[in-house]
Amino acid sequence: MLWYLPIAAAALSLVASVGAHFTFVHRPSQIACDWNASEGINWLSQPITEGAPFDEWWFHGQVQCQDKATGVFELPANGTITIVMSSRVKYAPAPYGRGAFMPPDPDYVFSDEEWAEPLPDKPATKGNHLGGRHNIHAHSRNDTSGCALAIAYKSEATDVRPEDFVIFTVVHDCPKRQRESNVEVPNLPACPDGNCICAWFWNPKNSGLKNFYMTPFVCSVTGADPNASPVDVAHAIPPRRCLDPENCNFGPRQPMYYLGTGDEINMAEPINQSPHYSIMYGFREGAQHDIFEHNNPRRHLETLVKDEPPRCDGEPSRLSDSDAEAESWRLKSSNCKCTAELESGVIEIRMESEDYKVARSEMLRNEHTRQIEQLSSSTKNGSQERAFTLKECQGHCDEDRDCQDDLICHHRERGAPVPGCRGGEQSESDFCVRPFVNLLIQRTKQLWRYNIAGTKFGPMDVVRSAEYKAGPEYFPLSYGPYRMDLNDECYLHVTSNDGVVVWESPVNDPLRRMVIGSFTGRDPDPKVWPVVADYSLSANHRDKSTEHLGNGSTQINSNDDHKALHLSDVTAMPTHMSIIGPTFNGANPPAVSPTVAPADLKTAASRGTMLRGRTV
Numbered sequence: 001m002l003w004y005l006p007i008a009a010a011a012l013s014l015v016a017s018v019g020a021h022f023t024f025v026h027r028p029s030q031i032a033c034d035w036n037a038s039e040g041i042n043w044l045s046q047p048i049t050e051g052a053p054f055d056e057w058w059f060h061g062q063v064q065c066q067d068k069a070t071g072v073f074e075l076p077a078n079g080t081i082t083i084v085m086s087s088r089v090k091y092a093p094a095p096y097g098r099g100a101f102m103p104p105d106p107d108y109v110f111s112d113e114e115w116a117e118p119l120p121d122k123p124a125t126k127g128n129h130l131g132g133r134h135n136i137h138a139h140s141r142n143d144t145s146g147c148a149l150a151i152a153y154k155s156e157a158t159d160v161r162p163e164d165f166v167i168f169t170v171v172h173d174c175p176k177r178q179r180e181s182n183v184e185v186p187n188l189p190a191c192p193d194g195n196c197i198c199a200w201f202w203n204p205k206n207s208g209l210k211n212f213y214m215t216p217f218v219c220s221v222t223g224a225d226p227n228a229s230p231v232d233v234a235h236a237i238p239p240r241r242c243l244d245p246e247n248c249n250f251g252p253r254q255p256m257y258y259l260g261t262g263d264e265i266n267m268a269e270p271i272n273q274s275p276h277y278s279i280m281y282g283f284r285e286g287a288q289h290d291i292f293e294h295n296n297p298r299r300h301l302e303t304l305v306k307d308e309p310p311r312c313d314g315e316p317s318r319l320s321d322s323d324a325e326a327e328s329w330r331l332k333s334s335n336c337k338c339t340a341e342l343e344s345g346v347i348e349i350r351m352e353s354e355d356y357k358v359a360r361s362e363m364l365r366n367e368h369t370r371q372i373e374q375l376s377s378s379t380k381n382g383s384q385e386r387a388f389t390l391k392e393c394q395g396h397c398d399e400d401r402d403c404q405d406d407l408i409c410h411h412r413e414r415g416a417p418v419p420g421c422r423g424g425e426q427s428e429s430d431f432c433v434r435p436f437v438n439l440l441i442q443r444t445k446q447l448w449r450y451n452i453a454g455t456k457f458g459p460m461d462v463v464r465s466a467e468y469k470a471g472p473e474y475f476p477l478s479y480g481p482y483r484m485d486l487n488d489e490c491y492l493h494v495t496s497n498d499g500v501v502v503w504e505s506p507v508n509d510p511l512r513r514m515v516i517g518s519f520t521g522r523d524p525d526p527k528v529w530p531v532v533a534d535y536s537l538s539a540n541h542r543d544k545s546t547e548h549l550g551n552g553s554t555q556i557n558s559n560d561d562h563k564a565l566h567l568s569d570v571t572a573m574p575t576h577m578s579i580i581g582p583t584f585n586g587a588n589p590p591a592v593s594p595t596v597a598p599a600d601l602k603t604a605a606s607r608g609t610m611l612r613g614r615t616v
Contacts, residue, residue, distance in 0.1 A: 024200035028071030029217040047211030057260035103131040106178035137204030144521035145205035146277030147174035173521035184287035190224035229294035238266035245526035248282030252291040303499025309334035338490035393421035395431035403432035411510030470502035
């Protein structure tokens with residue numbers, strides 16, 4: 001719906017006015033200053049919104065209250081767990097809450113049809129409120145965006161830093177109900193001093209008021225193998241979007257710290273394009289088996305940077321560090337459909353596709369079936385929400401949730417046609433339309449236009465800028481030279497010389513459906529993704545425990561805090577590194593599923609990778 005309170009108003013009071021939200025609940029283990037709170041920062045289902053200071057978004061402001069926890073949440077190594085989520089503690093039974101499930105069947109998932117059926121006393125859809133008690137920010141069944149659990153191998157919450165957390169399991173189709181059973185746990189090692197610190201994370205992908213959730217609790221790993229490989233915290237990196245599934249980062253990833261303030265925020269996404277624990281960010285469904293020292297591919301495999309693909313009309317699709325010194329440049333994708341240009345301090349990406357142009361023209365000739373209806377602005381009242389949603393070809397809308405069912409808000413320039421509608425040429429309003437029609441129109445338009453800071457925009461400008469969060473303070477083990485590529489999906493991405501994607505371009509806000517509409521929580525993991533390998537099975541196994549920097553070296557061990565490189569060192573690191581280190585004891589390697597031995601890694605070679613120290 002439509003909000004008119006100024007952003008400068010207190011974020012938490014704004015969120016409290018929209019009703020109940022959703023969070024992980026487990027009374028014994030919860031790190032909560034006031035577990036019964038139903039408003040304010042102590043209400044754990046209240047989301048963190050844009051601009052929250054570190055001491056509010058970190059641990060949801062509860063970091064000093066570990067002493068309130070009376071027990072632990074057990075994580076059976078190589079087992080499964082059940083998690084319960086709720087808007088309020090009274091809507092879950094003990095030991096999770098202090099009441100009863102609401103709705104009564106916490107395992108039931110509304111069908112697509114039921115999801116869209118409005119409740120008599122609720123303007124929101126049935127599924128979006130799980131029958132009226134919880135706001136899960138899913139206006140259609142396809143809006144579930146993924147929940148995740150992370151672990152930090154420290155026993156005191158006050159000792160945990162953002163880089164200590166590693167995501168260990170993900171449920172893509174979440175949240176869709178109150179109780180999720182059979183949530184997988186990988187082969188986690190035992191916790192120090194009997195307990196670790198864990199947290200539940202969720203970023204809705206289609207919420208009207210953008211928000212992110214972090215709910216901390218005390219956890220303990222049970223049944224741990226004493227020979228289990230440690231979680232590779234030293235090599236954990238922030239997640240990065242990969243709309244091209246062949247361009248994803250794997251291995252241990254940190255949680256997505258989003259919307260709050262401070263250098264600890266590690267996601268550069270604009271406020272209207274929230275990141276998700278989904279296939280769009282390289283997260284596999286279930287247990288994340290590649291987060292350990294013995295099978296983290298970024299620890300053991302050196303990804304060779306792919307050659308630039310064949311050029312379209314002789315125009316490059318890649319920009320190197322040296323090429324980016326010019327204040328103007330032009331890239332064209334290999335499939336000839338996309339262009340990216342820098343001119344006069346403005347970066348612009350456009351898609352040119354004859355197929356889409358034909359689809360658009362055919363649609364415009366046959367689409368005039370509904371008359372535009374401009375509703376009176378009197379339906380809006382200050383900070384109140386409109387009491388109803390808009391039908392097809394009705395306006396004005398500001399966002400998708402202003403529209404009924406699966407309609408979306410079509411943003412346009414004055415006089416531009418409204419797909420599927422007749423009239424409105426003199427109006428500046430935006431109107432609700434069918435999404436597949438909207439996509440055909442919009443994909444022929446400008447995808448991203450941005451006024452940069454300065455006059456240059458190359459890979460090193462992205463790395464140096466705090467805005468894009470692509471530098472060594474977030475990727476301390478990555479090094480140059482960096483490259484910027486325009487891919488066939490019309491996205492720019494910057495890749496370090498060790499093959500890690502550190503940044504991918506966003507889209508203009510009106511086109512965010514191109515991202516959030518490109519996947520659902522029910523989509524399977526892409527088939528092109530590599531299987532998880534246990535590199536300790538190799539007799540020639542080498543571990544990159546030492547990285548040489550210039551004329552000296554920095555020792556990096558899993559038990560040490562890794563050192564961030566200075567920007568002056570980013571391009572100084574040699575592209576070939578001398579790598580030595582201890583071999584993991586593979587006599588009884590920990591269980592990993594799925595697993596392939598290095599002897600079967602010929603597929604890795606076909607993807608342009610090599611085992612560090614020897615070719616496979």
